[in-house]
Amino acid sequence: MPISREYIIKRLILLVVVVFGVLIITFVITRVIPARPELLWAGAHPTPEQLEKARKELHLDEPIYVQLYYYLADFFRGNWGVSWRTRQPVLQDILSALPATLELVIVAFIIAIALGVPLGAIAALKRNTWIDHVIRIVSVLGASVPVFWLALILQLVLSSWLGILPGAKRVDELVVYETGFKPITGFILFDSLIEGNFEVFVNALHHIILPAIVLSFYPFGLSARMTRAVMTEVLSELYTRSALAWGLPRRLVIYKYALKNTLAPVIASLGLSFGYTIIGAFMVELIFVWPGIGLYAAMALLSYDYPAIMGCVIVVAIIYTVINMIVDVVHAIIDPRVKL
Amino acid sequence: MDVKPLVVENLTIHYYTLEGIVKAVRNVSFSVEKGESVCLVGESGSGKSTIGLAIVGALPGNARIVSGRILVNGVDVLRLSQKELEKIRGREVSIIFQDPAASFNPLFTIGQILSDVIKYKLNVKDKNELRKLALSALRMVGLPDPERIYNSYPHELSGGMLQRAAIAVALSTKPSVLVADEPTTMLDVTLQAQILDLLQDLRRKLGLALVFITHNLGVAAAICDKILVIYAGSMVEYGPVDEVLTSPLHPYTKRLLECVPRSSARVGRLKYIPGSLPDLRKLPPGCVFAPRCSEVMEVCKSVEPRIVEVKPGHMVACHKYSR
Numbered sequence: 263m264p265i266s267r268e269y270i271i272k273r274l275i276l277l278v279v280v281v282f283g284v285l286i287i288t289f290v291i292t293r294v295i296p297a298r299p300e301l302l303w304a305g306a307h308p309t310p311e312q313l314e315k316a317r318k319e320l321h322l323d324e325p326i327y328v329q330l331y332y333y334l335a336d337f338f339r340g341n342w343g344v345s346w347r348t349r350q351p352v353l354q355d356i357l358s359a360l361p362a363t364l365e366l367v368i369v370a371f372i373i374a375i376a377l378g379v380p381l382g383a384i385a386a387l388k389r390n391t392w393i394d395h396v397i398r399i400v401s402v403l404g405a406s407v408p409v410f411w412l413a414l415i416l417q418l419v420l421s422s423w424l425g426i427l428p429g430a431k432r433v434d435e436l437v438v439y440e441t442g443f444k445p446i447t448g449f450i451l452f453d454s455l456i457e458g459n460f461e462v463f464v465n466a467l468h469h470i471i472l473p474a475i476v477l478s479f480y481p482f483g484l485s486a487r488m489t490r491a492v493m494t495e496v497l498s499e500l501y502t503r504s505a506l507a508w509g510l511p512r513r514l515v516i517y518k519y520a521l522k523n524t525l526a527p528v529i530a531s532l533g534l535s536f537g538y539t540i541i542g543a544f545m546v547e548l549i550f551v552w553p554g555i556g557l558y559a560a561m562a563l564l565s566y567d568y569p570a571i572m573g574c575v576i577v578v579a580i581i582y583t584v585i586n587m588i589v590d591v592v593h594a595i596i597d598p599r600v601k602l
Numbered sequence: 603m604d605v606k607p608l609v610v611e612n613l614t615i616h617y618y619t620l621e622g623i624v625k626a627v628r629n630v631s632f633s634v635e636k637g638e639s640v641c642l643v644g645e646s647g648s649g650k651s652t653i654g655l656a657i658v659g660a661l662p663g664n665a666r667i668v669s670g671r672i673l674v675n676g677v678d679v680l681r682l683s684q685k686e687l688e689k690i691r692g693r694e695v696s697i698i699f700q701d702p703a704a705s706f707n708p709l710f711t712i713g714q715i716l717s718d719v720i721k722y723k724l725n726v727k728d729k730n731e732l733r734k735l736a737l738s739a740l741r742m743v744g745l746p747d748p749e750r751i752y753n754s755y756p757h758e759l760s761g762g763m764l765q766r767a768a769i770a771v772a773l774s775t776k777p778s779v780l781v782a783d784e785p786t787t788m789l790d791v792t793l794q795a796q797i798l799d800l801l802q803d804l805r806r807k808l809g810l811a812l813v814f815i816t817h818n819l820g821v822a823a824a825i826c827d828k829i830l831v832i833y834a835g836s837m838v839e840y841g842p843v844d845e846v847l848t849s850p851l852h853p854y855t856k857r858l859l860e861c862v863p864r865s866s867a868r869v870g871r872l873k874y875i876p877g878s879l880p881d882l883r884k885l886p887p888g889c890v891f892a893p894r895c896s897e898v899m900e901v902c903k904s905v906e907p908r909i910v911e912v913k914p915g916h917m918v919a920c921h922k923y924s925r
Contacts, residue, residue, distance in 0.1 A: 500704040505715070507660035507699075508771055509692015509723050518718075522709050597709055598755045 265594060269602040273590075277583050284579040285572070289333060292568045293326050299566045303346050320346075333572070342576075343569030347562060352573035356555060360577065361448030362432060363543055363554030369451075369474040370539065371532070374481035379528065382489025383521065389494065397486060405483030409542040413476045413549040420472060430551040433466045473550040477542050484535050488528045496523040526596045533589030537582050605676040607778040607811035608634040608657065608695075613670035615652055615661070622883040626652045626665070627835045632828070634779065639805060639812035641822040641843070643858075644832035647879055650815045653832075654781040657813065658697045659687050675778060693723045696772035700784040702764035706756035712767050713752035716740070716774060723775040739774035740767065744800060762793040766800065773804060780805075781813045786821060798825050819862050823847055831855050834879050834890040837909060841916030851918040853897045889921065897922065 300316040301308070308316070317323050321332050336343060342352040378401070385397040421429030428434075433450055437443075443462045445453045451470070454462040496502060497520055505515045540556070547556035555574055562570035594600045611631050617624040627649040634640045642650040655661045657672055659679060672679050674694050679687060699705045706715060716736045726732050733752075740748035743766040756764060765785060772780060782801060786794040802825060805812050816822055822829055822843065829846045831839040831854065839852040850856045857875045877894035880886060886893065892902040901921050909919040 500699065500701065501707040503660060503662075504697075504699055504705040504768075505707065507655070507658045507691065507697045508715075508719050509688070509696070509775070510718055511688060511722055514718065514722065519707050519710065523707065599708060599757050 265591060265602045269590075273583075273587050277580065277587075280579055280583050281576055284576055285334070285337065286330070288572050288575045289330055290326070292566075292571055293329060295566070299346060299568060342573045345562070345567055345570040347565045347567040347570060352569045355558060355570065356573050356577055358448065359553060359555045359558045361554075362450075362552060363540075363547065363556055365449045365451060366470060366473055366477060366546070366552060366554060367536075367539060367543055369470055370477035371481055373474060373478040374485055375532070377478075378482045378485030379489050379525075382486040382528075383493050383516075383524070385486070385490040386493035386497065387516065394490075397490070401483040401486035401490075403483070404479040405487065407479060409476060409480065410545040410549065412479060413473070413546050416472060416476055417549060427472045428469050429472065432469050432552060433462060434469075437462055437465045473546045473552055476550075477539060477546050480542060481532055481535050481539055485528055485532055488531045489524055492524045492527045493520060496520045499523075522596065526593050529592055529596075530589055533586050536585045537578075540578050540581070604636065606633050606673070607636055607675055608813065609671070609673040610653070610657070611671040611673070613653065613656065613672065614668040615649070615656055616666050616668050617652075617662075618664045618666065624882045625835060625885060626882060627656070629670075630830075630832070630835075630837050631670075632830050632837075632840060634811040634813060636778070636811055637805060637809045638827050639814055639825055640828045640830060641826035642813065642815045642830050642832055643817065643819060643822050645817060645879060647882075648832045649835035650817075650832050651783050654697065654783045654813060654815050657779070657781050658695050659691050660697070692719060692772075692777070693775050694777050695779040695781065696775065696777040697781040697783060698765070698768045698772050698785050700787050702761055702768050702785075702788070703756060705768050706764060708756055711753055711755055712740075712759070712771075716752070716767075716771050719771055720774050735774065739770040742773065742804070743767070743770045745770070761789055762796065765789065765793075765797055769797075769800065769804070773808065773810075776808065777810075779811045779813065781815070783815045784817070785814075787816070787818070794821070801825065819847065819859060831858070834885075835882060836890055837919060838891065839916075839918045840909070841913075841918075845913070845916050851912060851916070851923060852891075852920050853895050853922075854891050857894075857896070889919075 300313055300320060300322060303320055304312045304316040321329050324332075333343070340353065342356075344350065345352050345355055348355055381397050381401070385394045388394050417429045420427050441459055441461050443454060443457070443459050446456075447453055450466040451463060454460070454466060497516075502515060502520060505519055506512065510519075543554065544556035544560055546552065547554045548560045551557070555577065559571065559574035561567070562574060590602060594602045610633065613627055613630045614625075615627040617626050630649075630653060632640055642653060644650045652661070652665065656665075656667060657674075661667070667680055670680075674690060677690070679690060679695075682690065706712065713733075713736055716739060717732045720726055720735050720739070721732055724735070726735060737748045737752060740751050745751050745763060745766050751759065751763065751767060759767065769785075785801070786797050789797060798821065801812065801814075804810060812825075814822070814825055826843045828841065829839075829843045830837055831846070831852065833854050839846060839850065839855045846855060847859065850859055854875075857873075860873045861875065863872055875894055880890055880893065886903075887906070888904045889895070889898075889902040889907050892898050895902065899921060905921070907919045907921045907924065909917050910923060911917045912923050
């Protein structure tokens with residue numbers, strides 16, 4: 263493995279810096295918003311005394327830097343606070359919501375890569391033919407159609423009008439009760455498969471198709487465009503010309519050699535698009551009532567649930583950093599010139 | 603009678619670009635015997651590399667061979683189907699390029715590329731056999747420690763080693779014709795000599811027909827039996843190397859020889875030929891060299907000179923020698 267210890271240490275330091283920076287920025291932003299979260303904490307129809315008590319409990323009467331101190335001190339002890347909305351520890355809330363989101367995003371990326379990379383490669387090989395133009399239109403649309411619009415339209419057409427696919431939730435509760443399904447990791451597709459519970463697996467798969475397709479549009483468009491651009495460049499490289507001139511079959515030069523040259527930059531761009539996809543997941547989860555971190559964050563945002571918002575932002579930041587670390591490692595595995 | 607490994611007849615190649623049709627090569631003919639080497643000499647942009655690529659059938663997509671024949675071991679490769687051509691390419695004719703570092707895909711080891719070429723060209727399936735052939739090809743070009751080279755990525759090797767490796771790849775299939783497109787231009791002088799020696803050596807040992815493309819007359823003098831001088835896509839002079847270099851006929855060849863800097867004669871300014879190559883999209887009528895020629899006559903500006911044999915085997919395209 264071409265990965266040095268310095269690289270891992272550097273990345274861990276970077277992770278801490280990123281988390282710290284995100285913490286401070288989101289903390290300041292949430293506190294500066296002119297909202298009155300104590301109203302939520304104090305419950306319905308509070309008396310002025312109750313409100314005052316709530317402000318004290320939430321440290322809202324203290325200066326902002328003291329509030330930050332309290333927060334950081336708790337945060338690094340693993341206490342991410344209690345959600346003001348659900349009254350559950352935030353970390354626990356997030357950890358139970360995270361698998362749903364990761365499952366959705368992973369399936370979306372699998373769809374995006376499985377379609378985007380081959381279509382991009384075909385477009386590069388059939389450059390300036392009608393096939394190329396069709397793929398271009400589809401991929402540009404994929405990358406530019408707003409995800410909330412797409413989600414609503416597909417939900418309306420496929421679920422409401424045609425009734426082909428379910429338009430909400432991860433799985434039918436009835437099937438879960440009847441089969442006595444107990445999730446282990448929280449990844450329903452994975453859990454049901456290893457438990458041999460095919461009824462739940464098929465049901466969950468049926469549910470995930472629509473939101474995953476919606477979410478896959480952006481990474482699909484991106485990977486198709488990137489693959490076409492990089493592949494076109496690789497095919498015009500001197501090493502491609504010499505491989506052909508040395509008599510290697512065209513098939514081999516394209517699918518074994520050029521494709522490998524194409525993959526590294528495509529994977530890197532997909533890693534960067536992950537952040538955007540998470541934002542997409544917020545909308546998709548809200549629209550499809552998908553019980554993941556996006557739905558949780560959206561609800562937290564709508565009710566000024568500071569600890570929950572902070573927790574979500576930090577988890578997303580950590581995931582983003584880790585994903586890009588994985589992208590680096592994959593790049594180093596593909597390209598021997600890259601030393602980490 | 604023995605069939606010549608390579609015969610090029612009246613080859614004309616055009617590039618189709620957005621700015622117009624570039625007439626890159628016009629009516630070029632030459633042939634190479636077994637074990638013989640022919641140099642294509644000319645300035646940058648004279649079309650010499652295009653001829654090399656045409657011989658191995660690796661012209662870029664916007665190039666068309668408008669007319670002419672390329673006979674490899676008696677077979678006209680321009681009449682072959684794509685499939686038949688793929689069989690000959692790399693098997694009977696192969697090529698090495700100017701920039702050895704850019705010739706190798708950076709993500710694959712030398713061994714992977716070399717053994718793929720052997721596998722698909724010689725139909726060797728057995729893994730051990732494949733490896734043995736690959737290592738012996740690397741040994742043939744004088745690379746020390748072939749095992750290490752086999753497992754190396756291009757960025758781990760020097761330019762000289764990579765050029766040797768490229769020669770190993772090109773010759774691993776025992777082709778009868780090798781096109782060497784400026785193979786020493788990117789190397790420094792000592793390496794240059796080593797690679798030239800290696801090519802000479804392999805040419806004799808394997809009886810290769812060598813097409814050597816260069817702009818360097820010194821290199822041409824060292825390696826070639828025959829020399830073909832090209833100017834703006836047309837052949838201007840063709841003959842045995844000693845004759846062409848010692849008693850050049852065409853004014854262009856004479857000027858070109860005067861331009862070679864000599865370390866012994868450090869007097870005066872370096873010589874050059876005034877003017878530049880004509881626009882290959884809008885060729886002037888008459889001789890292409892006329893606008894830069896110091897011995898230009900009235901007829902040169904209107905009538906294109908035909909190539910004539912002045913002495914046995916020594917041909918020139920110039921009105922001075924017509925009739």
